[in-house]
Every structure is written in C-alpha cells, then in structure tokens.
Amino acid sequence: MKTLIKSLVEAWGPSGYEGHVRTTLSGYLAGQVDEIRTDSMGNLIALKKGDGSGKRVMIASHMDEIGIAVTHVDAKGFLRFGPVGGVMPLTLVGNRVRFANGTIGVIGREDWLVERSLPTWKQVFVDVGATCAKDAPVGIGDMGAFDRAFCDLGKRLVSKAMDDRIACAIAAQAALTMDPGPNDVYFVFTVQEEVGTRGAMVSAFGIAPDVAVSVDVTPVGDTPEATPTSVVLGKGPAVKVKDSGMLAHPGVKDWMVRTAENTGIPYQLEVLVAGTTDAYSIQTSRAGVPAGCLSIPCRYVHTPSEMVDYQDVTLSVDLLSALLSNPITM
Amino acid sequence: MILQQLSDARGVSGHENDIRKVIYALAKPLADECRVDALGNLICLKRGSDASDGRKVMLAAHMDEIGLMVVGFNGDGTLQFEKVGGIDDRVLLAKRVLLGDKQVPGVIGFPPIHLIPRGQRSQAPDYEKMAIDIGANSAEEAKKRVDLGDYVSFDTHFEQLTSDGLRMAKGKAFDDRAGCAVLLSLLEGDYPFDLYAVFTTQEEVGLRGARVAAYSVAPDLAIVLEGTICDDLPNKRDESPVTRVGNGPAITFMDRSFIADKGLFETLVRTAKELGIPFQLKQAIAGGTDAGAIHLSREGVPAVTVAVPARSIHAPVGMISMQDLEYTVQLVQAALQRL
Numbered sequence: 001m002k003t004l005i006k007s008l009v010e011a012w013g014p015s016g017y018e019g020h021v022r023t024t025l026s027g028y029l030a031g032q033v034d035e036i037r038t039d040s041m042g043n044l045i046a047l048k049k050g051d052g053s054g055k056r057v058m059i060a061s062h063m064d065e066i067g068i069a070v071t072h073v074d075a076k077g078f079l080r081f082g083p084v085g086g087v088m089p090l091t092l093v094g095n096r097v098r099f100a101n102g103t104i105g106v107i108g109r110e111d112w113l114v115e116r117s118l119p120t121w122k123q124v125f126v127d128v129g130a131t132c133a134k135d136a137p138v139g140i141g142d143m144g145a146f147d148r149a150f151c152d153l154g155k156r157l158v159s160k161a162m163d164d165r166i167a168c169a170i171a172a173q174a175a176l177t178m179d180p181g182p183n184d185v186y187f188v189f190t191v192q193e194e195v196g197t198r199g200a201m202v203s204a205f206g207i208a209p210d211v212a213v214s215v216d217v218t219p220v221g222d223t224p225e226a227t228p229t230s231v232v233l234g235k236g237p238a239v240k241v242k243d244s245g246m247l248a249h250p251g252v253k254d255w256m257v258r259t260a261e262n263t264g265i266p267y268q269l270e271v272l273v274a275g276t277t278d279a280y281s282i283q284t285s286r287a288g289v290p291a292g293c294l295s296i297p298c299r300y301v302h303t304p305s306e307m308v309d310y311q312d313v314t315l316s317v318d319l320l321s322a323l324l325s326n327p328i329t330m
Numbered sequence: 331m332i333l334q335q336l337s338d339a340r341g342v343s344g345h346e347n348d349i350r351k352v353i354y355a356l357a358k359p360l361a362d363e364c365r366v367d368a369l370g371n372l373i374c375l376k377r378g379s380d381a382s383d384g385r386k387v388m389l390a391a392h393m394d395e396i397g398l399m400v401v402g403f404n405g406d407g408t409l410q411f412e413k414v415g416g417i418d419d420r421v422l423l424a425k426r427v428l429l430g431d432k433q434v435p436g437v438i439g440f441p442p443i444h445l446i447p448r449g450q451r452s453q454a455p456d457y458e459k460m461a462i463d464i465g466a467n468s469a470e471e472a473k474k475r476v477d478l479g480d481y482v483s484f485d486t487h488f489e490q491l492t493s494d495g496l497r498m499a500k501g502k503a504f505d506d507r508a509g510c511a512v513l514l515s516l517l518e519g520d521y522p523f524d525l526y527a528v529f530t531t532q533e534e535v536g537l538r539g540a541r542v543a544a545y546s547v548a549p550d551l552a553i554v555l556e557g558t559i560c561d562d563l564p565n566k567r568d569e570s571p572v573t574r575v576g577n578g579p580a581i582t583f584m585d586r587s588f589i590a591d592k593g594l595f596e597t598l599v600r601t602a603k604e605l606g607i608p609f610q611l612k613q614a615i616a617g618g619t620d621a622g623a624i625h626l627s628r629e630g631v632p633a634v635t636v637a638v639p640a641r642s643i644h645a646p647v648g649m650i651s652m653q654d655l656e657y658t659v660q661l662v663q664a665a666l667q668r669l
Contacts, residue, residue, distance in 0.1 A: 141583030202630035
C-alpha cells in the first residue's frame with residue numbers, strides 16, 4: 001500500500017489540475033470495479049456493484065491539493081502569486097513549488113535580509129531562476145504545488161498532499177478489499193475540495209446517494225504545547241461528530257462507531273472547530289443526504305510536510321471496508 | 331445608444347424591474363422565446379440553426395447593480411440606509427441618489443468640513459453614521475415620500491468621452507451592464523446550438539439568480555460576461571494590475587468563486603490570438619461571478635468568465651473603454667463559432 005501512497009502523494013495536482021492523480025487511481029482500479037468514469041468537472045467515479053438489496057453509498061476523497069496560482073510576472077522574471085485553497089503565509093518562505101511543466105521555483109519574501117515578520121501575500125514571490133520576464137518558463141494563470149518527496153519514517157509517513165491523497169489510497173484500497181455485499185458503492189475521487197468542496201457537490205447530484213461518507217485528514221493537537229484536540233495520531237481512525245461546516249448525521253456516526261466496535265477496530269471521536277470536508281456539500285445535495293466523515297489523524301495539515309500514522313491508515317482501510325461490505329442500518 | 335440605456339436604468343439587487351424592462355424590449359426581437367423566472371431572471375432562447383446539434387449554451391450577464399436600501403427614519407427627516415452588495419463606505423459621501431419607484435432625489439449627507447476636527451478629516455466615516463437627505467424636515471414628512479425597504483440607486487448619467495479621439499464611457503453599473511450590452515450584441519448572431527442568453531438577478535448579493543437559472547436551463551457549457559475590477563492607476567511597484575483599460579477583454583483563469591474550465595479558457599485565448607483580438611488575463615484571484623454558481627449546477631457545467639475592464643466598479647460612477655467592449659463581443663462571438 002505504501003507504493004500506492006507514494007505515487008499518489010508525489011503526483012502533481014493542485015485544485016482544478018487533478019489529472020495525474022486521476023490517472024494513477026484509474027490505473028490502480030481498472031479491472032477491479034464494475035464501472036469507472038470521469039464527469040464533466042473531472043471527478044473520478046468508480047462503482048462496486050452490490051446485489052441490489054442495499055443502499056447507494058457515496059465515498060468521497062479528494063484528489064486535489066493546495067497550491068498557488070501565478071498572477072504576475074515582473075520585469076526581472078519573478079512571479080507574484082495568490083493562494084489556491086488554504087495555504088498559510090507561515091509555510092511559504094524558502095519552500096519550493098513545482099509547476100505543470102516541471103519548473104521548480106523557490107518562494108522568497110521582500111526585504112528578506114532585514115524583515116523576518118510573517119509576510120502578506122503581496123510580499124512574497126516565486127523565483128524560478130529566470131533573469132527577465134521573457135525568460136520565465138511559466139506565466140499568468142499557471143498553478144504550482146508544494147514540491148516535497150514522500151518519506152517513510154517507519155511508524156509514520158510524511159509528505160506534501162497527505163491531505164487528501166492518503167484518503168484516496170485508503171478508499172482505493174477499500175474498493176479492493178471490501179466484500180461485494182448488498183450495497184452499490186460509488187468511490188468518488190473528487191476535484192476542487194480545497195477551494196470549496198466543489199467537485200463533491202456536482203458528483204453527489206449525479207449519484208444521488210442514500211448515504212455518504214467523506215474520507216479526509218483531520219488536524220491533531222498532540223505535538224508539544226499544541227492546543228489539545230479530540231484526536232491524536234496513532235489511536236486509530238476518527239469518526240466525525242461535527243466540524244465547522246457539517247454536523248454528521250447521528251445515524252451515520254452511530255453506524256460507523258458500531259461497526260468499529262463490532263470489528264474491534266480502535267477509533268476516536270472527532271469534534272473539529274475549524275475546517276470541513278466534502279461531506280459538507282454532499283449533505284445538502286438534492287433533497288439531502290445522511291452524511292458522515294471518516295477522518296485520518298494528520299499533523300501539520302496544509303504544510304508541505306503532512307504526517308500520518310501508518311497503522312491509522314491500515315485501520316482506516318479495515319473500517320471502511322467493513323462499513324461497505326455489510327448491510328447498512330441507521 | 332444601448333449602453334446608455336442599460337447604464338442609466340435602475341436595478342439594485344432584488345429590484346431589477348426597470349432594467350429588465352429595458353433589456354426585455356431590446357432582446358425580444360432578437361430571440362425566439364423570452365421568459366422571466368420566479369427570481370426575476372430574464373431567460374432568452376435563440377434556437378440553433380442546426381437542429382441536430384443538441385447542445386445548450388448559456389451566456390449570462392447580471393442585470394442587478396449595487397445600491398442602498400432605506401431602513402429607518404431619523405427625527406430630522408433624514409434616512410438611515412443599509413448597503414445592498416459590496417460598497418466601500420468611502421465612495422458614498424455627498425453622492426446623489428434616487429429613492430424608490432417614485433425616484434425621490436436625495437443626497438448622502440455628512441457634517442461639513444468646518445465641523446470636523448482637523449485630525450478626523452482624512453478618515454472615512456462608517457456608513458452607519460451617514461444619512462440620506464431628501465429635504466424633509468421631519469420623519470413624518472419623509473414618510474410621505476419614502477417607505478422602509480425602498481431601494482436606492484445612484485443618480486448618475488451616462489456620458490461618452492469622445493474628445494481627442496477618446497472612446498471611453500463613464501456611467502454607473504458597468505458591473506454588469508457592460509456584460510448585458512455584450513450579451514445583447516451576441517444575441518444578434520446566429521449559432522448552430524441553442525443559445526440561452528440569461529440576464530440574471532441578485533449577483534451582487536451572492537450569485538443567487540444565476541444559481542436557479544442554471545438549474546432550469548441545464549446548459550452543456552456557460553460563458554459569463556462581466557464588467558471587472560480594473561486598477562490600472564500609476565503604481566511604482568512591479569506587481570499585478572488586475573486589468574488595464576484599453577488592453578481588451580479580460581479572461582479569468584480563477585477567482586474566488588470558480589476555476590475556469592480549461593477547454594473554454596483555451597478556446598478563448600486561442601481565438602483571440604488567431605484573430606488578433608487584444609485580450610488580457612485577469613491578474614488576481616479576486617472577486618466572484620455568476621460562473622461560481624453556474625459551474626456547480628446539477629452535475630457540473632464547464633464555465634468561463636470574460637469581462638470588460640471597468641475602472642471604479644462598485645462606486646457611483648465608473649469608466650470603460652468602448653473598444654474593450656467591442657473586442658469582447660468580437661472575441662466571444664468568434665469563440666462561440668469554434669466550440
């Protein structure tokens with residue numbers, strides 16, 4: 001599974017440009033699912049058919065990662081840019097970004113020698129090694145993503161884009177390990193989550209599921225002097241109770257908790273004060289969809305080095321697989 | 331002149347009656363069907379010349395403009411107001427306005443310079459501290475002429491600046507009457523597919539009209555026509571101007587409301603390059619347009635936004651280049667033939 005994780009997290013794919021991730025996933029799932037298609041917005045939808053007696057279930061994990069978009073190339077070839085998704089200025093200076101054509105750039109800050117305060121978006125730029133505007137190999141509208149390789153630290157894995165490729169890996173793995181039971185399961189690998197859970201909105205409309213679960217990372221407060229949170233790394237997948245965009249359907253939450261307890265999978269309950277997931281837009285699709293979220297505990301979310309616990313990952317596959325293999329009662 | 335009619339017509343978000351009447355009269359002869367939906371969107375269908383084509387293309391421009399609403403009466407006969415849409419408080423002071431369907435004239439008042447301490451003269455007051463003066467001497471007198479909830483629009487008259495070869499226009503509401511003008515021109519063309527020209531409502535308060543219009547039209551793709559941010563005033567720093575007046579239509583790659591469909595974006599850029607039509611890319615991830623609502627309709631709709639750069643948008647008076655507007659029509663017209 002680590003090979004799959006590595007290829008997914010290292011794939012280049014800021015919001016709106018998820019093609020490489022989609023290719024990796026559709027290659028991995030080819031022949032393993034009953035139907036696979038890409039919708040007009042780019043969501044990859046893979047169906048594992050059930051025997052028709054169960055529910056239509058939608059599992060959403062997003063393919064896109066946060067990034068930047070170039071807004072200006074100055075006379076000396078430096079690029080000004082804006083955020084794509086929830087990029088924090090704190091994580092910028094000295095970091096590298098990669099563009100679609102492979103160009104690597106370093107993020108710099110105005111007046112670096114003297115000014116060490118947190119920069120604003122107007123004070124940062126990307127240096128791609130160009131010496132004049134004409135020389136710059138990227139232009140206005142080009143998107144970049146953080147450039148960081150995957151590292152296996154043993155118990156823990158670290159990379160850019162664990163948010164949410166780790167969930168893509170979990171969902172893809174669950175598609176292979178689940179028993180074909182009563183449910184029609186739509187594994188949806190969504191686009192544009194980081195800019196407003198957009199891909200999930202339109203794919204939910206198309207699928208019209210009876211129940212939905214998003215799979216996404218959740219921040220943890222288990223590092224030195226951190227504000228404590230309900231979830232920590234290494235204690236198993238988290239069942240979401242609420243976040244700032246969604247209240248998990250109690251029936252969905254209870255179904256997830258019950259399944260974890262019945263199968264002996266350790267789990268945590270998650271109450272998140274900020275942020276939301278694809279379940280937010282799925283929940284209000286059409287006439288409403290009971291929705292919940294399976295969260296993967298993750299340190300340093302929205303930085304180029306997002307860290308997860310490998311056992312949390314494999315337990316998440318087990319839990320998701322168990323959830324989907326059996327009749328769903330809420 | 332059509333742009334003059336469009337710019338001068340009143341239509342603050344949620345009360346687009348006047349501007350809709352103007353557009354309806356202009357669009358009716360050009361379309362096969364025109365209807366108004368429950369939220370006030372004007373949806374005009376021009377059937378395609380090729381019955382086997384089967385595609386539905388939605389072009390959208392919003393009719394509504396930013397403005398104010400009367401929310402209270404002061405004892406001295408002046409009126410409290412609330413903003414409708416995004417308005418910088420600083421542009422409100424001492425502006426002429428028209429209130430309600432009776433178009434009662436008024437002025438947004440504030441104490442004169444003589445009464446403001448020297449240190450406060452450079453500070454903009456909050457709009458809550460301003461009031462609309464309609465010349466009434468008591469609340470009772472004011473209530474005879476104005477009702478709570480009356481919409482207030484800026485009293486601005488369109489004018490063309492044509493001296494010394496200039497081809498500029500100044501007026502109010504170019505966001506998005508410039509887009510409406512472009513859309514009316516596009517309705518004159520012939521297309522193989524069914525063209526839905528949708529003049530939307532309530533864009534300025536959250537892309538509301540477009541959301542329901544896109545649901546009912548259920549288009550295969552959409553192009554949104556806008557008047558957009560222009561900040562081409564002198565700047566010592568070499569940094570993004572969002573757009574520049576006179577540099578042609580501005581194509582959006584991404585704003586706060588959506589990421590443009592790559593195919594449509596490329597079609598516009600390629601069309602402009604091949605035909606030698608000047609164009610620019612909007613150089614900021616700022617603002618939102620009806621494309622934000624349309625592209626998320628149903629199972630998703632590929633969408634892109636093209637805009638006429640407009641100086642001083644969201645203010646009582648702005649300025650655009652007539653040439654930019656004409657180039658926008660040319661570009662979209664040509665791109666539509668290449669879809």
